[in-house]
Amino acid sequence: MPVVNLSELNIVLGVLGGFMVLYGVISVKIKQSWYLGEALPAMIMGIILGPVSAKFLDSERWGAAQEGQSEDIALGLMRVVIGVQLVIAGYQLPAKYNIIRWRELAICLLPVMTLMWLCTTGCILATIPKLSLLAAMVLASCVTCTDPVLSQAVAKGPFADKYVSRHLREIISSEAGANDGFGFPFLMLATYLMRHAFGSSDSHSDGEAAHRLLSRTGDVGRLGGGVGEVFKNWFLETWLYYVILGIAYGAVVGYSSCRAVKFALKRGWIDEQSYLLFPTALGLFLIGTCGAIGTNDLLACTVAGNALNWDGEFLAETNRRHDEVNHCVDVLLNFGGFMYIGTVIPWDQFNDPDGTGVTYPRLLALGVMVLLFRQALFMGYFGPIGVGAVFYLEHVRHLFPHAGEGDKEETDLINALGPVIYWLVFFSIVVHGLSIPALNLIYRNRGVEPIQDDAVSIRRKSLTMARPANAVTGDEDTFIAFNRFSRPVMDNPVLPGLQSTIRPATSGNEHSSFSEDEFEREQREKWKRRTIHTSPLLFSPVIAFDSPTSSSSNHPSRAFVDSAYLAYRVDRLDLFPPSVPDTKEYIDQTNPIHHAYSESWEAIRTATVDFGLCPNRVWAMVRGQQDRTTSPTKLIQPLRRNEHIVPHTDHENCNYELCNHSRVDFKWMAQRHESIACKEYPCRPLRHRFPIDALDEAAILLKPIAWKLDGLSIVHPSQGYLAVSNVSSDGTGTGAWQDREVNECLYTYFTDIPRQFQCEGIWWDTVCIPKDKTARSIAVNRMHLDYEDSRVTFIHDCYLRDRSWLDGESACITIIHSPWFSRGWTGLELAFSHKVKIAFKDSVIKDLDEDILAESDTSSPPISLPT
Structure with missing residues (x-):
């Protein structure tokens, strides 16, 4: 009862x-x-x-x-x-x-x-x-x-x-x-x-x-x-x-x-x-x-x-x-x-x-x-x-x-x-x-505007999930949120085999009535999937250091790539203390993961010392390694075959956490001129180009933010464009001009390059980074996609433009010692770029994979990195 x-x-x-x-x-x-x-x-x-x-x-x-x-x-x-x-x-x-x-x-x-x-x-x-x-x-x-x-x-x-x-x-x-x-x-x-x-x-x-x-x-x-x-x-x-x-x-x-x-x-x-x-x-x-x-x-x-x-x-x-x-x-x-x-x-x-x-x-x-x-x-x-x-x-x-x-x-x-x-x-x-x-x-x-600093992507767990405060809708999977209490983590590690799907923003109703199968089919047809995997040869450093073979899987440069990649992944996942090679109680040499990590960490430490490289920049390049075709660390191998080359001394006091060279501020450096006539009569900056409203709108809608070559409108997603990877110390940044104002002769030089590769637009950070806080945060966080979506990446470094082209071996050494190689964005840009072109003296332009790395790999027998 x-x-x-x-x-x-x-x-x-x-x-x-x-x-x-x-x-x-x-x-x-x-x-x-x-x-x-x-x-x-x-x-x-x-x-x-x-x-x-x-x-x-x-x-x-x-x-x-x-x-x-x-x-x-x-x-x-x-x-x-x-x-x-x-x-x-x-x-x-x-x-x-x-x-x-x-x-x-x-x-x-x-x-x-x-x-x-x-x-x-x-x-x-x-x-x-x-x-x-x-x-x-x-x-x-x-x-x-x-x-x-x-x-x-x-x-x-x-x-x-x-x-x-x-x-x-x-x-x-x-x-x-x-x-x-x-x-x-x-x-x-x-x-x-x-x-x-x-x-x-x-x-x-x-x-x-x-x-x-x-x-x-x-x-x-x-x-x-x-x-x-x-x-x-x-x-x-x-x-x-x-x-x-x-x-x-x-x-x-x-x-x-x-x-x-x-x-x-x-x-x-x-x-x-x-x-x-x-x-x-x-x-x-x-x-x-x-x-x-x-x-x-x-x-x-x-x-x-x-x-x-x-x-x-x-x-x-x-x-x-x-x-x-x-x-x-x-x-x-x-x-x-x-x-x-x-x-x-x-x-x-x-x-x-x-x-x-x-x-x-x-x-x-x-x-x-x-x-x-x-x-x-x-x-x-x-x-x-x-x-x-x-x-x-x-x-x-x-x-x-x-x-x-x-x-x-x-x-x-x-x-x-x-x-x-x-x-x-x-x-x-x-x-x-x-x-x-x-x-x-x-x-x-x-009319007080919300704070829109530090845009971060928040995973959208469901299409019916309410939008967080001070956030805008990104794509179907994310919200773009601003001014979060927790500071944004810019280098979240990607777990082995994790698939990251990046989609542009949709128009119309966000909550469509598609079934899951229809939705997935629609997405597969409409959006380009970008899948990130770890290297299949993750533990190859254990055998690669002493391997006499010249196969690509055991090449010493590939061993360095894999060892750096493994050490970065394990370190970021915090599976061992950073000082693990000196902390013997944490090492179980019978465990292949422990042994591989120990060898890899030592290889990176030795390589940065022997090659005179900046440790912070090595880590920056490793962070960009997602099993991409173009591996910047392959450039390192020729240094072992040319020990007479004296490395740069600009990074002697750098460590894995900080590059002192990155503190240099080139904000007020005068913008360079490309025309000889400009030395006597400098040209004026281009005005009334690169409309800011169009740039902000494209960034917020997650569309390409590259300009057509005339600088008046944004390229269509179906149009190919060239992305410029430049060095600010060369005077290729904004300099003392206002945002999106560039010398006419410099812009003419940069727009002539895309035409050589049948590109209809150009992405150059000087004119393609929005000024609006919201749009700027989104654009900076998605900058790697600008390189991945480009048809060609063009590397501009005055140091390289003053060096004559000889062969792939010499080019590798020249590139390693260039200011461009010690930039913080270099590894990420190379990792996501499909085709990379580099300018040398007398307007010689070479392909990184076909002309430089391929020749470097075959010109001399491989030499194992020291352990």
Whole structure:
């Protein structure tokens, strides 16, 4: 027989689940159209369903239903909500962010927080009666910290994606996490002053006071001891044990977790679900262990999150896996935390003129004053008060006697604690929750444009997926998003055998009614698929170094290609530490992958030293190796047969991370002239060519952005064009002219070349990179496709144009030592180009594959690279 069971558990689950269902149905409208976020709707729902209204949710009835248990539930819930989200916020910052930005953080955590604390103390004293200075300082310390949960919404929400720059968002997120733990020194200083420096110690006997000191809830009352005792306890207990130990413990646990996760990834021991849930698990572990030893769990969680992403690889890997798990954890915690806050707001204590002296006018004045004076000190308006303040409120209850058990100062403090803090939390959530929609209306009316920097491609998981905030539709598989909180990763590795399909934008309805088979057939016929595979001879370096054969598969130049490619792939996938050749414990020589990697890394290191090449440029070329026909590293082999050639010395101080030569700025270099007559009478720049609107439109629609040779219109996709690979130091960039203005003689020279190869258009970065931020970001991120879609790539380097053509062997050496070879884009351009033509002296133009590499491969017997 059916039985109605209206237990508290069933009610709570039904209410929470129902709210999440209703919120989820219109979540895009709530977040991206109305900008209400999660905190305000959840808190309002808690108020409506809480004890003061519908009475569905009442924490006093949960579990054992003991009197006063709501306080313990609130403290525990807030610890979980804050701790887990601090770990997540910590790893989402750039690598070593808090170390790099320590000056900004120090300013925010020391002088700024101190001023915020004192200003809030003054606001409380001015509005709340019956409170002493020390009591006001205790209350002020609860709301001094910028709420870490609400701050993440400010830093990472849809409105921030549009209008808040990444640098400000990063410092807000980092500071909010750090200062929530640094609020304890302010709280404990005021607490110790009340305990030891002022008042008498007769509220408890010596024996009772000693007994209370043994338990967390018993360190209360007037204990005496003077100012010396205050600062001794403040330094030893608060700073040393609570703050510094919390930081150290979080750093050790976080960095150990970073190494453990990397080790597990190398061995293939950790699955995707466990990897993505790792920050949540780490947060729960730290909350529990820090609570057990009595140290600062908030600081530990913040530091652990930073340490987990110490080298940036944890965040990069979660982005590569399109992580949504941690975002879902954030949302779930926000719903639960803020709904609970709505249920426990003490409305009956907001108007008690005869008791605490608190009234609604006083609370309203306090909220306005704190909003105006306290928050003005922290990055303008964004200094919300929320979950962190409730956590401090419940923590303070453990530091002082219950109401009526202490003296008048302590009793007044405890009585005012709940209404003051909860009112400020309520006031801040409402004001900040409604101010974002209001600010959005103001921006819209004033025509403020969203920030459109750092365009990145976001994988579209479904045709019905809602477009992210501050994003435009790319093709069927992607969105082009701007100003993401996470910095874009420009060199995401491609896994072996991964197929990457790049499609131009469609016109008309995005959500067609095609079936999957029809859709796939349509795409195969309409779009050109570009499939990226790893080299089939991935492990050939193990046998190729000593192989006497001259077959293409075992050619030393191919061995270098494969070894470089393997080392790059393994390094980027983080299967071994970068210093693996010197880290013997990681090497298992019986494992062919380990052995191949060890040999490959050593080959690259030796080759860059012996050949005098820039390590950073070698890596740049390797990144372009996707088993393409044209391999720039094949050019290296002739150097071993011509050891008398002295390499360039421009890159002696470069490393794998940085090329010093790339720092040179050629922005103001004068644009070159090709005509002899221009030496005496320089020609003027071409004007009224290359219309900017047409260029921007083509880039945004993902169409070719090459110009017809007359420079008046964009080429049709069916028309062939020539792509120019030039060196800025030659004066072939924009120079001092305005964008898309070039010397007439220089443009005439470049347009004569395409005509020799029956090309109807030209792609040249000087005239083909849009100026509009959106279009420019898209064009730069898709520049490799401009070379792949071109019919011919033409290499222009004045160094090469001054060298006479002799043979393929000499040409290889000349090319290697040219400035063009040390460009950052060289490897990528060669990897994606179909035909490559190079200009030498006296207008001699040679094909890289047919005239240079082919002759170089057969002109001399191959010589093995040294291992």
